[in-house]
Amino acid sequence: MGIPVLCTVDPAASCLRVCLPHRSVHILCGFIAGLESEFMETLSDEEVLLSLTQVLRRVTGNARLPAPRSMLRSCWYSAPYTRGSYSYVAVGSTGDDIDLLAQPLPEEGAKAQLQILFAGEATHRTFYSTTHGALLSGWREADRLIALQDPQAQLPGPWL
Numbered sequence: 508m509g510i511p512v513l514c515t516v517d518p519a520a521s522c523l524r525v526c527l528p529h530r531s532v533h534i535l536c537g538f539i540a541g542l543e544s545e546f547m548e549t550l551s552d553e554e555v556l557l558s559l560t561q562v563l564r565r566v567t568g569n570a571r572l573p574a575p576r577s578m579l580r581s582c583w584y585s586a587p588y589t590r591g592s593y594s595y596v597a598v599g600s601t602g603d604d605i606d607l608l609a610q611p612l613p614e615e616g617a618k619a620q621l622q623i624l625f626a627g628e629a630t631h632r633t634f635y636s637t638t639h640g641a642l643l644s645g646w647r648e649a650d651r652l653i654a655l656q657d658p659q660a661q662l663p664g665p666w667l
């Protein structure tokens with residue numbers, strides 16, 4: 508990654524996190540989250556660039572800082588195959604909801620054989636929103652499949 512710089516754009520708003528990618532002297536990488544990221548996706552590249560330049564000038568104290576030459580950005584919220592970035596526990600939700608997402612179908616106790624298994628970061632109660640959570644959830648479901656074929660199998664889990 509690089510050196511993180513936290514710039515609070517607005518006290519009531521999300522943080523914009525800016526860092527220098529490894530070995531880069533000409534590129535800045537920024538992250539924005541929450542409602543502001545959804546709003547950002549409604550703006551044109553020119554508007555985002557202008558706004559970013561203002562933020563950078565404010566946090567560096569250099570009113571004449573040149574604007575970045577170009578910008579490349581994701582629009583994960585509006586992209587039809589992502590619709591966001593990764594899961595979080597919303598106000599009013601609990602880890603139990605995550606466990607529910609991880610439950611295979613048909614439900615436990617049903618006579619039919621397992622048909623659909625769910626893995627992915629959003630199904631890991633402890634490490635949701637992370638790559639290792641996604642990996643552990645995959646191992647968990649692989650164990651479930653192995654146990655289905657061989658109930659005596661020695662499995663290394665649970666993948667907490």
Ligand SMILES: Cc1cc2nc3c(=O)[nH]c(=O)nc-3n(C[C@H](O)[C@H](O)[C@H](O)COP(=O)(O)OP(=O)(O)OC[C@H]3O[C@@H](n4cnc5c(N)ncnc54)[C@H](O)[C@@H]3O)c2cc1C
Binds near residue numbers: 592636
């Ligand atoms: C900007 C950013 C920074 C991050 N930084 C970190 C970090 O530093 N450390 C960390 O541990 N984690 C980080 N994460 C989170 C990590 O990347 C995710 O938690 C992880 O990739 C989730 O893996 P997954 O397999 O559960 O889901 P994904 O990687 O989201 O895979 C889901 C796949 O399903 C596909 N898909 C969706 N809908 C459909 C459909 N209808 N049909 C077919 N395919 C579909 C998607 O295109 C995607 O390829 C970061 C994520 C983001 C966005």
